Amino acid sequence: MEEEFFLLLAVVATATGLLVVVAKNPIHSALALVACFVQVAALFILLGSPFLAVIQIFVYVGAVMVLFLFVIMMLDVQKEAKTRFLTPGAVPSLIVLLLLAGEMLFLLLQSDRLQTFRAASPPDQTQTPADISELSLLLFQDYLLPFEVASVILLVALVGAVVLAQADPEDNTHTSGEEAK
Amino acid sequence: MIPLSWYLILGAILFATGAAGVLLRRNVLIVLMSLELMLNSVNINLLAFGHQMQDLRGQIMAIFIIAITAAEVAVALGILVALLRNKHTLEVDDLTIMKG
């Protein structure tokens, strides 16, 4: 049962991930990315971390992608719909890409360490998935400093985004609809 | 029980897809979205290893990645809006003023 679910989710995630890259209209890519994130959240549940799955939906789908769509809707996407992206100039990057993908897959399929690792430590299936309280204890005891640093980074990003998106006071030609963020 | 390598292969595929988006697309928005995809594939890897080893630190790392991603997206979209206001373009090829 679990394998079937994984395969389904993985196939949909891969397909929507590809759609993100090949869709002409940015709003279609954004929606494909939303679908992909939802699949990944479901995979997180399979991985025994429902908290991360919910956070994934909350932050990625509910906030980040909504911001993306907000920006896309404020911009003109008509021009992009006409441009081609597989230009001759993209050939070197395509080669690099194929090399990268091939290398990763090769290493994954051929690596002895991965095989031995799998053989060495079979995961304990009888253990119940970790509770959120354990997670939070770990986060707020051992990882308190990184947590605080992350929150400061978020604050800085908040202030930075507001300053960046603010229209110049002298420049009245543009409406300032971005403060809503 | 799903083998660990399945998750790793899925992560690799998503990472390669995201890299393709970053390298091949010229639209800043889609480049940003592809970056999100790559970060997500990293999260899958972290959680898969954490699950395999019954170690919560994988989840902790994933939480940090998600938090930092949110910050990154806010700043990036702010830059993007400012960019559009000043340069009126979203093509990465047109944004070359930093070139020496």
Place this chain on the structure above:
Amino acid sequence: MESVIAILPLLIKMAVIVAVLLLLPMPLTWLERKIAGHIQQRPGPMRVGWHGVLQPVADAIKLLTKEDHIPAEADRLLFKIAPIVALVPPFVVFVAIPFGEPVQMFGTEVTLSLSNMNVGLLFILAVSGIGVFGIILAGWASNSKYAVLGSLRSIAQMISYEIPMGFSVIGVVMLAGSMNLFDIVARQDGLWNIVYQPIGFFVFFVAGLAEAQRIPFDLPEAEGDLGAGYHTEYSGIRFSFFMLAEYLVVVVLAILNVILFFGGWQGTPPLVNPILWFFLKVGFFIWVFMWFRFTFPRYRYDQLMTIGWKVLLPLSLVNILVSGFFMF
């Protein structure tokens, strides 16, 4: 075969919930129109059936037989899937919602929820947060000025009010020490949370009104200035999907208010079934939402943002601080 029998109660529960939810908006529209009428000193619908109880049926038939119109310049695929995308999250939310203590039925114990997940509250908040995608899609795909304006407003509003809404429930989670909704209800055995968390309840209630886009925060679909906002271009069955989603969000909010702050099925008076008591409370909140709707005028856009960021957000933070102080 055994696995089928194992999940049979789950399937039955799912079927019951989906059927009830699909039919629930019909009495709710009737109730809303009746309440609107009586607040304005008129009787409301009276002609179809006894006191107009069959009016929703007539409305449904009208909506189903209407022409399904798609604007010429619309993004057809997105236009078609937007109502479904809007409808799914309110249904998914019900996966995590409990309706009462487990009951004995046909010799087995039946839990009155689809899934007893330990991140239930966070799940509900997250899933109701993605309800905005239907609105975004509808607004964008319609290729109409009013629709786009409505969905832009709605995005800004949803993002702004999700934050105080999330913060306001933290007090409740702190009191219960759990995000499981059963635990939260069990915690309110003696006194309801409203006693400990009046500010939290206030913030949650107001932010909930804004999240459901009810008056006085219904700017995304302000008839006066936007036509009908994001669903201006929709007609017939697709429009009814949006209506359905709207009413379900109201129901979800009423249930959440009851579970988080009014003790769920706790505090049942004698001779009343706890589950009935729970639904009575939910009905009371639905009535309150409708009462608000026909009492208050719509806020201006800048007032909306001011309330969200400068009033509710500080209030919810103060609430967390104060409850943390008292618990310590």
Place this chain on the structure above:
Amino acid sequence: MARTMTNKSGWIGKVFFLDLLHGLSLTLRYMFARTVTHMYPDHEKWIPYSRHRGHHFIKTNDEGDVNCVACELCSKICPCDCIIVIPFEDAKGNRRPQVFDIDLARCLYCGLCEDACPADAIKLGQEYEISATTTEALVVHLEDLIAAPGKAENGGQVMPAKLITPDKTALKKTGKDTRTHSVTVEGTLKAAEGYDWWQRIRK
């Protein structure tokens, strides 16, 4: 009813939303108050005041002849030319209208014909249910005008009434609706049965 509490109550009122609560209590009182709706056309019908200018009628004298002397002043003064009068001389040698048509679709119910009439013949009554499905049906003739209800003495009251839809079978048979000019009929027109609608309005 426009009472504002915000100015009076100061910051306490602002903190506890006294103005919002006041609005809520007002609507709550309304919610359980009696409704003021006319149950028109199912159960009740509003009879307008006698100053109302509705459907025209033509008065008759004691012998049953119309008062009208077909002087055509009404049709002359009519600002929208909706009255057609063709005179003829009856058996007694009086000048009477042979044709007296009013096109209700064009009439603006200004009442000038009433003022112009030297013989106290044409009046505007209180009947307002004059809708029809064809414009032809809106042209009323002399006999309709004579038969039309005159001034009601119970103006300003809500009277019991009953909805009577056009007779479908008669419509099919004759191709003409027998009751073009009224969808409701009053049960009884005794003034005692009606009530003053304004008594229901909260002052």
